[in-house]
Amino acid sequence: MRNAVTAPTLNEIIYELNRTVTTEPAVEELTAARRYLVGLEAIQLQSRGAVANELAGIRADGLPPEEIGAYGKKVAATTAAEVDAAARKYFPASRAAIIAVGEEKVIREALAPFALPMETVQ
Amino acid sequence: MTRSAWMGRGILCPVLSLTLVAPLAAQQWRPPTTMKKLPNGLTVVVSEDHSAPTFGVCVSYRIGFRLEPEGRTGFAHLFEHLMFEGTPNAPKGVLDQVIEGGGGINNGDTRYDYTEYIETAPVSALDPVLWIEADRMKTLDFSVKNLDNQRNVVEEEVRVNVLNRPYGLFFAIDLPGKAFDTYPNAHNFYGDFKDLDAAHIEDVQKFYQAYYTPNNAVLAVVGDVNSDAVFAKVEKYFAAIPSRPTPPHGPLEEPPQKAERRSSESDALARVPALAIGYHMPPRHSPDALAGAVAGELLHNGQASLLYQTLVKDKQVALEVDGGVNWPLGTPYEYNGPTLMTSFVVYPRRRAQRGYRSHPKRNHL
Secondary structure, three states, rough: OOOOOOOOHHHHHHHHHHHHHHHOOOOHHHHHHHHHHHHHHHOOOHHHHHHHHHHHHHHHOOOOOOOOOOOHHHHOOOHHHHHHHHHHOOOOOOOOOOOOOOHHHHHHHHHHOOOOOOOOOO | OOOHHHHHHHHHHHHHHHHHOOOOHHHHOOOOEEEOOOOOEEEEEEEEEEOOOEEEEEEEEEHHHHOOOOOOOOOOHHHHOOOOOOOOOOOHHHHHHHHHOOOOOOEEEEEEOOOEEEEEEEEEHHHHHHHHHHHHHHHHOOOOOHHHHHHHHHHHHHHHHHHHHOOOOOOHHHHHHHHHOOOHHHOOOOOOOOHHHHHHHHHHHHHHHHOOOHEEEEEEEOOOOOOOHHHHHHHHHOHHHHHOOOOOOOOOOOOOOOOOOOOOOOOOOOOOOOEEEEOOOOOOOOOOHHHHHHHHHHHHHOOOOOHHHHHHHOOOOEEEEEEOOOOOOOOOOOOOOEEEEEEEEEEHHHHEEEEEEHHHHHHHO
């Protein structure tokens, strides 16, 4: 994105994260998100290389090979209340670290209204 | 990245002899295919592959950079963006809801000779995905607001990938501009801002009318599907879409190049110099094209390639090399008009000058 839209972009991100903290996801949102993750797992396991990689990874994590493909089933079983609880636990603004890369002067001015402690790294 | 490349090398070296065995089984294998043409001209290809409960759909329209109108550089790509902005039946947002809500992913890309739309999803989403592709083959929501919005998105893409990036794809935009003489092959496919700014909603309608027709498209369905069932579904969703004649186009061939051409430009964002070299390639169906493809690989592909070994490792006059036939916007087998074999080399200024002096015969590099 352009430096000029730093503030509106961050505002939108914080708004959406706060929304997950303060409200339960709507049924359609939750269903679509779960289906997407379940489908993505099937898509990611399409190639021989990906299956080999996944089997090795599962083994390295100390899990049995039957764990392959089990992630989708578990995701499909998540409830709105669980998603909400996880969001409240992990997504409050106090836990966030934000990094903005670009023109320092413009970014600092754009982010000033957020009153966040800022540090510059070259 | 670096670490895994290094580790991979350590593991692969002892079994190098294995990699030199000709992949015979791979040479003999062909994906099974069945092809049909609907009365409206839509070409349908199905390939069954039951190894995963998924499918892929690609709708490819025979329209790309070469045929975009003069004064409208970048239009084929801008148009591709508008294919994701909704139709009267499926307003903006529905396409992503249908595909992602079905557990799938989707994308589109524009190249010299075609523009394609691709979805991958679990087989349960086959019907909605075919429906959504048929829907945008019927008509679009021709809205000025969507055009303005996507014009901004595309111009941002040009800023990120061309204007604000070191080297700015000069090997893909400026090199063909220098190597070719006619508009279809030489123009800036990403679009000059004055042309993108001039694009009008009527251009969008005319372009759609001309090129986005079933008779100008190929639909491919691959995956855990039954061919007959797919043809029945395609019939159901696409058969009623009327065909329209595709407008004729002028010649795409280039006059022969008689002498070496050179040009240089300065780039404030580049820390070290780079050069790009293009050679005209034979037509795709010429027997030489296959040998050209192999030569392109031999020269450019990976760290075992001749250019990498010579310029980066042996003589140490270059930092990075890349390239190939019809690179970087296609494969050596996919082009339907003039193309180049391109070599892109980034080099440290002092070393390269020393290289020039000590290897005068190589000064074209």
